[in-house]
Amino acid sequence: MTERQDVVTLTIDGVEVSAPKGMTVLEAAKRAGVVIPHYCYHPGLPVAGVCRMCLVHVENTPKLQIACAIPVADGMVVNPYHDEAVEARRGVLEFLLINHPLDCPICDQAGECELQNYVFREGRARTRYSPTYAKRFNPVEDFGGDILYVPNRCILCTRCVQFMEHVADDPVLNVSDRGDRAFIGIHPGEQLEHAWSGNVVDLCPVGSLISKDFLHKARAWELDKAPGVCTGCSQGCNVVLETLHNTVVRLRPRTNLEVNRFFMCDHGRLDYRWLNRGDRIEAPLVRQDGDLAAVDWHHALERAADIVKGSGGPIVVLASARASNEALFLATRVAGERFVGAFRVERVDGEEPLPGVPNLALRSERAPNVRGATELGYTETFDAAVTALADAAAVIVVDEPLDTVSNAALAKVPSVIYMGTTLPEPARVAQVVLPITNVAEEDGTFVNRDGRVQRYLQAKTGPGMARPAWWVLGELLVELGRGEPLATAGEAFEMLAGAVRAFDGISYDGLGYLGAVLGTAAKAEATA
Amino acid sequence: MGYPHEPHPKETLILSKHFGDAGARSYDGWVKCGGYQALKRALAMDPADVIEIVKESGLRGRGGAGFPTGLKWSFMPKERRKPHYLCCNADESEPGTFKDREIMRWTPHALIEGCAIAQHAIQAEVCYIYIRGEFTEPIAIMQAALDEAYREGVLGGNAMGTNRRIDMYIHRGAGAYICGEETALMNSIEGRRGNPRIRPPFPAQQGVFGMPTTINNVETLVSVLPVLNEGAEWYKDLSLGNPKSTGTKLFSVCGHVRKPGNYEVTMGFPLGELVNDLCGGMRDGRTLKACIPGGSSVPILNREETEACLLDYEGCVEQGTMLGSGGVIVFDDSADMVYQIMRLARFYAHESCAQCTQCREGTAWTVRILERILRGEGEMKDLDLLLDLSEQMTGKTICVLSDSCAAPIVSGIKKFRDEFEAYITGAKQPVAALT
Structure with a gap:
């Protein structure tokens, strides 16, 4: 009953829609399948109400209303496409364009520009601003960090100012001057140095705040996009990997209200170049006559299986906390009862929080799957494991870069199976080298620090014969006579979820794009 | 005395009675003029009763919008769960308007008294008087009067001996016209850029510092004195025309008239008479061409409309314009x-x-x-x-x-x-x- 009172029913563009009390008309309209054009409004920012783009007609009110600021009411009839509203928005667009340089051909935002989009949708075909008037001109300004400000393109929506003030709690941006001379200013002596300031580039609806890193790198419409999870730390921010010609060129945040809302930090955003490394292992290698020789997968897997079968004593798995749950789990299966697993993670001092969002920070542990590795039986005892390698019968390296491991330490082990993307010096002692894909080249899951299992999808193809680690390990199990072939990361995950208690009740399909938290399914069952 | 000119017999001097009389500026002078009687009356009354009298008087905002003052006060929460604030809008920047300046220059204690009454009515301990920064002389006079009022016990922790606190502060503007808009004014007081805020929330819910706030124009607050001293009925009866426009109003007349200045007339006074008679008509045998009756923000009247216009809220609307702030700008036939x-x-x-x-x-x-x-x-x-x-x-x-x-x-x-x-x-x- 109480629930009922908190919900109102209104009509938006002829569609009846229910919305909780307190929701804005603009958000409610999304439920009715109507995106009301807007600039200053953003769900992650306080309502500014300044662009006047979201003007809509509301029955029985004398003036047009801004949909971003008015709350829904029972029986309200909103018409975003009323003649008056369309005319008002056309007016706003015309005003926004009179001082706009119309330099779309050389603007990074073109193709994903809300000014372009709405003008295309609702704007005038021709200007009434006589060409004899000079347009406002201000030079490009370096705001510091990764950010350039192009004032000529600015529509003064103030999203950037709002973000820095209310979300980043570092109010270095402002609106300077007044009237049509106004521009976004940065306080004297200040720069956009906040760890999360790169978000203003995403928030900017036009090409006014742009990334130096992405500058003139690609046209937005040529990019392919895949949902991913940031590997920069254990927060597990949801991201979009954007690729051009099979090369990752940009990471951007993907909305997940439970994890990162609409944001990601600059550390994660700019940490993508390693995904494009050119020095990759492209074929399986096996040791022949003292040298590593390229062979086909069948041959390499046979040799690997021989090593696992032939050895007595512990099989040490040196894993990366960047490896997927599927890979980590299957490696434990390959090692079987002789499994000893260790991982290593870079830890730095302190976190870089985003104050306006609870429980969101660039975390001090700089790997995405520390929690997953731990749940799957790996311990953060990497150095001890390396020291104890002398007693190991075999070592399986899973995506661990080995940059803290000496050649001698690994050489002591009778057999080394190295699975990796590149071939670092210590790995050259391996009997078998199995080329795997990196996180951008495969499907898989990570568990973030709060126990949220999240999927990432393949964004580009891997080099040569490289295969996802879950596939390689699955095939190895087949070779060992201990499993059926796995066709997808999903099948690997289902196998994991059926075997590891912590993953009870979680299904790959059920994860969707937003993930699910470990233990919640079991808890729900317990209370039911 | 309609400083700097002699009062015209057709004027009704209530607010401007002491304009030009430097003696009325001091606390003693103001008391001699009958000052602080209204405040004494108000403090002896229940706040709700003060609001009721102002409602009955029909007094409407003199800053431009003409919103009923008593009604505005009644929007404030009845119980004081958070601090309440009064803001006095003395950022008089509307081109053609210069009435508040004269109120502050000649009768600063009238404004202090009006603010204190309003503070009592809306239960606000603190009032910010936001004065246009360019008004250096009025600011100096207001500050001196404020200091005096504190010394005399009108303000402070035991205001007028009632054991209640009434505080006032002067806040200087820095030259932006927009800071006269009520929500921009509140932002400015808070130290922010003077940007108007979206409404709702309205000031009575979330005003200055996020607290319930009422904001009134200088002339409005000063007009509360005669309402309390002479009664709501008396004030209402001053109207010549529409019963919805009551009392007197100051009109600042400028432009091509022989005698520009502030004129106080009752609501409903004919605009033509104000321009042609009180202000002495056009200069040099020129003829009237146009007039903006309510400060630069209202529609322009042509000659015929000017002569037909009655100076009250409804009379101006009838001619397609607005009473606004009462800044009358007159153009003769030489105007481009x-x-x-x-x-x-x-x-x-x-x-x-x-x-x-x-x-x-x-x-x-x-x-x-x-x-x-x-x-x-x-x-x-x-x-x-x-x-x-x-x-x-x-x-x-x-x-x-x-x-x-x-x-x-x-x-x-x-x-x-x-x-x-x-x-x-x-x-x-x-x-x-x-x-």
């Missing part, structure tokens, strides 16, 4: 209306806070078109464009600054189209240098 309107538009373009798109870009574009017309480079279609832009700038923004820019343009083109056309056709010499 196109140039005058351009100057007004230029003012608004300069003062736009830059938040709303229509205002930021529209006001400046409007100026460019008007300047082009004055340079003799205009086209007939520019007039339609001006009207269309004005339509886009009306009723679509957070505050009414762009509406105010549009009002004189729309009324100007409607009533003086021939002057615009004369520039466009070349019948009139272009203005060579625009200043």
Whole structure:
């Protein structure tokens, strides 16, 4: 009953829609399948109400209303496409364009520009601003960090100012001057140095705040996009990997209200170049006559299986906390009862929080799957494991870069199976080298620090014969006579979820794009 | 005494009775003039009763919008769960308006008394008097009066011996017209950029520092004194015309009249009589051409409308304009209306806070078109464009600054189209240098 009172029913563009009390008309309209054009409004920012783009007609009110600021009411009839509203928005667009340089051909935002989009949708075909008037001109300004400000393109929506003030709690941006001379200013002596300031580039609806890193790198419409999870730390921010010609060129945040809302930090955003490394292992290698020789997968897997079968004593798995749950789990299966697993993670001092969002920070542990590795039986005892390698019968390296491991330490082990993307010096002692894909080249899951299992999808193809680690390990199990072939990361995950208690009740399909938290399914069952 | 001129017999001197009398500036002088009696009465009453009397008097806001004062006060929460605030809007920046300045210069204690009464009515311990920064003399006088009021025990922790706290602070503006808009004023007091806020929330719910706030114009607050001293009925009966407009109003008359200045007349007084009789008519045998009756933000009246207009809220609306702040700007037949309107538009373009798109870009574009017309480079279609832009700038923004820019343009083109056309056709010499 109480629930009922908190919900109102209104009509938006002829569609009846229910919305909780307190929701804005603009958000409610999304439920009715109507995106009301807007600039200053953003769900992650306080309502500014300044662009006047979201003007809509509301029955029985004398003036047009801004949909971003008015709350829904029972029986309200909103018409975003009323003649008056369309005319008002056309007016706003015309005003926004009179001082706009119309330099779309050389603007990074073109193709994903809300000014372009709405003008295309609702704007005038021709200007009434006589060409004899000079347009406002201000030079490009370096705001510091990764950010350039192009004032000529600015529509003064103030999203950037709002973000820095209310979300980043570092109010270095402002609106300077007044009237049509106004521009976004940065306080004297200040720069956009906040760890999360790169978000203003995403928030900017036009090409006014742009990334130096992405500058003139690609046209937005040529990019392919895949949902991913940031590997920069254990927060597990949801991201979009954007690729051009099979090369990752940009990471951007993907909305997940439970994890990162609409944001990601600059550390994660700019940490993508390693995904494009050119020095990759492209074929399986096996040791022949003292040298590593390229062979086909069948041959390499046979040799690997021989090593696992032939050895007595512990099989040490040196894993990366960047490896997927599927890979980590299957490696434990390959090692079987002789499994000893260790991982290593870079830890730095302190976190870089985003104050306006609870429980969101660039975390001090700089790997995405520390929690997953731990749940799957790996311990953060990497150095001890390396020291104890002398007693190991075999070592399986899973995506661990080995940059803290000496050649001698690994050489002591009778057999080394190295699975990796590149071939670092210590790995050259391996009997078998199995080329795997990196996180951008495969499907898989990570568990973030709060126990949220999240999927990432393949964004580009891997080099040569490289295969996802879950596939390689699955095939190895087949070779060992201990499993059926796995066709997808999903099948690997289902196998994991059926075997590891912590993953009870979680299904790959059920994860969707937003993930699910470990233990919640079991808890729900317990209370039911 | 209607300083600097002798009072005209047709004036009704209530607020301006002591204008020009430096003796009334001091605490003693003000008490001798019957000052602080209204405050004493008010403090002896229940706040709700003070609000009731002001409601009955029909007093409406004198700052421009004409909202009923008692009703505005009644919007404040009845119980004081959070601090309540009063803001006195003394940021008088409307072109053509200079009445509040004279109230503060000559009767500073009247304003202090009016503020204190309002504070009692809305249960606000603190009042901020936001004075336009350029008003150096009024600020000095107000500050001296405020210090005196504290010394005399009118204000402070035991205000008027009632054991209640009434505090007042003067806050100086820094020169922005927009800070006279009530929510921009509150932002300015808080130390923020003077940008108008979106409503709701209204000031009575979340005003200055997020607390319930009432904001009143100087003249409104001063008008509360006669209401309390003489009674609501007496105040209501001062009206000549519509019963919805009561009391007296100060009109600041400027422009092409023989005797510009502040004139206090009762509501409903004929505008024609004010201009032609009280102000001595046009200079040098010229004739009346146009008049803006309520400060630069209201539509322009032509001669016929000026002579037919009654000076109250309804009378002005009847002529298609508004009473506004009571800043009467008079133009004789020598005035170039196109140039005058351009100057007004230029003012608004300069003062736009830059938040709303229509205002930021529209006001400046409007100026460019008007300047082009004055340079003799205009086209007939520019007039339609001006009207269309004005339509886009009306009723679509957070505050009414762009509406105010549009009002004189729309009324100007409607009533003086021939002057615009004369520039466009070349019948009139272009203005060579625009200043």
